[in-house]
Amino acid sequence: MNARTQARYQARAKVIKALAHPTRLFIVDQIADTEKCVCELRDLIGADMSTVSKHLSVLKDAGVVSDDKRGLQVYYRLRVPCILNLFGCIEGVLRANAEAQADAMHSN
Amino acid sequence: MNARTQARYQARAKVIKALAHPTRLFIVDQIADTEKCVCELRDLIGADMSTVSKHLSVLKDAGVVSDDKRGLQVYYRLRVPCILNLFGCIEGVLRANAEAQADAMHSN
DNA sequence: TTCCTATTTGGTATTATAGCCAATCAGTCT
């Protein structure tokens, strides 16, 4: 794998890595159709505000969300809606995993 | 976020986490339409075979790939093709990021 | 059986990530 290829996959991995955390997936779901401020997300998640803020900065740095400061609040919204399509696929993987596990049980 | 919700997002995150590495993304691309054995992937990637094997086990454990031992070789294939759709979306994010960066340059 | 080859597993050092607290920053309101 040469340097150019390596760089391309690294850029892709950065975006996916930003999504690879339960809290951040939850955030993406929450702001999918309605923007929300950090304090709202903090309440929904139940973690320290600084923790939520850092998760949001990871998502923002990857280009997944965009922010908009209005008054004291900063509102975050999903910048790239196609990410939502991913969730259906992931659910498919989980279903397939569950089936495979069930099959393995039967064959014992 | 209650325990049930937490568990669901954790399960999803596991699958996405399995994809969140340049080498593993490369592997997914490589076996998208043709299964490949570990040694072929090792040559393409240029890392230690044990490293490649561990990447494959992460993907397999998440249910993304399946393996098939024939003779001395173990062949890996993509188990859930819809993951390929993700790549188009990711490229879209990267393009949007590049544009945003270009815009930021102009406004200086 | 013994040798050889492909793969996996164990051990370990290095690096990255997560979460909380405390401190800081940036607006708002009086």
Place this chain on the structure above:
DNA sequence: AGACTGATTGGCTATAATACCAAATAGGAA
């Protein structure tokens, strides 16, 4: 201006991920 609120940043510790080497496993061939 000074007090207040929402958000971000820095610092720290704990945990997880990565990559290599070396050792073990599994199957094929002599």
